[in-house]
Amino acid sequence: MHGQQLTADAWDLHGQKRHDQAEGQEKTGQYKFLCRYFLHMFSLRIIKKYHEDNASLRKANTFMVSL
Secondary structure (H helix, E strand, O other), rough: HHHHHHHHHHHHHHHHHHHHHHHHHHHHHHHHHHHHHHHHHHHHHHHHHHHHHHHHHHHHHHHHHOO
16 A cells, blocks of 8 residues: 555656746746847847948958857
8 A cells, every 4th residue: 555655656756847847938038049149139229330331331241150
């Protein structure tokens, strides 16, 4: 009887661990999205800055390619 209870507890722990891993992956996905978003906004700002100075427009394009 005692052994069966231990097994049930182990299964509960395993289920909780899987749930935590899934939650962690979701958070990682959100984090990656935020990073991508900020990088996108940052690069737009750089392009805008270079657009104001038309002579440097080619520099902006090569900079984006090097990213």
